[in-house]
Every structure is written in structure tokens, then in C-alpha cells.
Amino acid sequence: MNVSQTMETEEDLLTCLQIKMFHPQQSSKDVYRLIPLGSRSRHSADDPLRLGRDGQTSSYILQDLKVSRKQLSLQAYRTPHNPDLLFTIQNLSQRSRLTVSNKTLGYLEKMDLPQNALVEFGEYVMVITREPGEAKATFEVEFQVLLMPPSREVSTFVERTKPVMETGLCSNGFAVEMKWNGPLETDETLPCFS
Template sequence: MSNFEDADTEETMTCLQMTVYHPGQLQSGIFQSIKFYHREKLSSSEVVTFGRNSNICHYIFQDKQVSRVQFSLQPFKQFNSSVLSFEIKNMSRKTSLIVDSQVLGYLNKMDLPYRCMVRFGEFQFLLEKEDGESVDSFETHFVFSPRPLLQENYWPAQTPVPESGSYLSSSTHSTFPTEMDENEL
């Protein structure tokens, strides 16, 4: 039997691509222990943890603002599905985890959407899931972003609409709300 025949029966794996950004990433080496642009195969029976403690966490962020265990991802299979899904859980007592616009407090968890923005502190992660056939294992793939993800085309910034129902955009877009005196309008 040739290698070509074996390749036909090999299952594809679900891949969780994580594009990461932190404003101090170049100076401080926050992500120095993460292998970027490399697919890592993991067992779907294990809970994958992210945080500061290298004895507990699979992926380490070297920053004192990060909890020993910040959050976890647990693979699972929905009853009506043949592919892996993931559940994200906040493991930090001191910092909320924001998944898209949903705030997760300590020990709160939710199913991870196919594509979502995960944030805590100054960390930004764009998580994108690519389905595969295997339920025994999956892959992670980290991508480094030189710019903030919320300001890229990756993810739309949430722009509030005033009570009047209309929004005037200006060329000087501010990310912070500005207060005006009633007489200035």
C-alpha cells in the first residue's frame, strides 16, 4: 500500500486560529512562549488553558496583569453535529472576559461562535474556527497582529446610534465619547 492511498483516509482536523494583539507586545515579550504561524495538534479530551502560570497553562502570557489562569477552552460535540465546538470559560477572579459584546465574570462560560473577538485588559484575540472531520483532536494556529484588531477591518467597532436615530460620521473619528454643552449644538 502506498503513502498516497493512506493520505486519502486521513481526517481533517478542526483548527482554531487565534490572531492576537497587545499594545506592549514588542517591548515586553508577552507572547514570547507562543509559537506563531505553527499549527499545534491537541487532544479534544483536554481543556486548554491560557494564563500566566507555566505549570498549569498550555499557552502562557508573560504579563503580571494576566491571572495565573485567565481563561480556558474546552472542545465538545453538540448532539446534532459531527464537528467539534468549543466552550470558553473565564477563570480569572479579577478580570472579566469579553466575548464579542458578552461579558463573562469569574467561572461564566459560553459556546464560542465560529468567529468572535475575545478581550480582557489590553489583550485582543480574534478567534476563527475552521471545521474538520476529526473529533479526537484539533489544531491551534496563532497569528501575530502588529495593529489593534478592533481598528482593523477584521472586526467592526460598535458605534452607538444617538436617540434621534441618525448618526453623522466625521473624518475625525474619536474612540471616546465627547461631552458637549447644549448651547454648542
């Protein structure tokens, strides 16, 4: 039997979770020392990706005593009629909240991870972007450090796909600037005065 018959075939395009992180004291602390920055790591889709302080239970470790031993989990899944690999995010911390795109998750609560998400816990802020791929069994993770904290503009970018209600408020409660350009409909039976 030759080598090509025994090797597993590699999938052409893997789904990638790009995780950009910020901590206000990241220049003075070595919090990202155990995280592979700037390179893509492969991860099995059937194994939850865990982030936390404990090296035995976490896939990626943050060297910070304020981070829970088990902070959060990202779990891949698929639906019957969608070829994309999707993810849920779950709060594993009993002592701190996890905010995902302005929605707060308590202990063991989880939700679907949007394609672009602003994730906050403790003093950490992460922007997670999912790049779709064709893979079914594995995905990639790429960590980067943000030099500046994500602003409200990032939050607006994350929420861009949500509809704006007639009140001028997005579903996250932020006001949206509405311009009045005159009537959208006219009634020809009403007299017009100049």
C-alpha cells in the first residue's frame, strides 16, 4: 500500500475563527505568553475550544489571575441544510459575566456566535470573526493582539446586520441617525400648498 492511500485527505479551505484580543494592561503584563499569536492552529470540530487560566482544561491559556480557570467555550456545529461550520459560545465562569455583541450570558448560558462578534469578559475585549470554509472535521484559529481597544464603531459593525426599527433604535438600544427627506408617499387627492 503506498503512502497516498493511507494518508487522510486534507480539506481545501478550513473555516477560521480570527480572534483579536485587547487588555488595557497587555503591554505591561505577559497575558498572551501561552497563546500562539499570528499563526493559525488547527482544531478538531468535535472538541470544544476552551479559553481560560487552567492548562489542563483549556485549549488556550490566559496568564491572568483575574481570568477564571474555565472562562468560555466555543463549540462547532452544523445544520442539515447549511454547509458552513457554525459555532456556539458558552460562559463557563461562575464569577464573571460574558457579553457577546451586547447580550450578557450567565454561567453555563450559551448562544450562537454571530459571524462578527464583540466578546467581553473581565477587562478583556475580543473581536471574533468567522471566515467560512468547506471543512467538516476541523477548523483553524488565529489569535492577534489589538493595539487599541475596539471602539463603539466595532460594536456598530458587529450589529450592522440587525434591522432598525421605526423608532430609530437598533435592537441593541443604540440610537441611529435618521434623516427626514420628506414624505415617502404622496396622496394625489390632497391639495398641495406652496
